[in-house]
Amino acid sequence: MESNITTIERTGASQYGIGAASARLVEAVLRDERAVLPVAAYSSRYKVTLSLSSVLGAGGVQQMHEPIVTPEEHRALAESAKDLRAAAKRAIAIGTTT
Structure with a gap:
């Protein structure tokens, strides 16, 4: 699969790259490839959806x-996850009042 920048240079547009990436994810699932790909999924450890390299099948x-991160980077990731959870709660609260 070519990179998004290669797709843009070849076609002048990025929507083809989005389609190619989506097709790659579908292919990994349908073929049960157990491929390591960057996808967003719910993390039970952080209790929020994060985009991490994951085994997809x-x-x-x-x-x-x-x-693999330093303790300081791990704290920063945990803090970011906390901020995402708080933002999600605010968004849900707004949605229930309309």
Whole structure:
């Protein structure tokens, strides 16, 4: 699969790259490839959806791979997850009042 920048240079547009990436994800699921791909999925550890390298197969995301990070980077990731949870709660609250 070519990179998005290669697609843009060849076609002058990026929507083909989006289609190619989507097709790749579908292919990994349908063929039960257990391929490691960057996808967003719910993390039970952080209790929020994060985009991490994950094993993708017929059952969807089968395993998430956390990056190897320093303790400081881990704290920053945990804080970001906390901020995302808070933002989601605010969005849900707004949606229930309309």
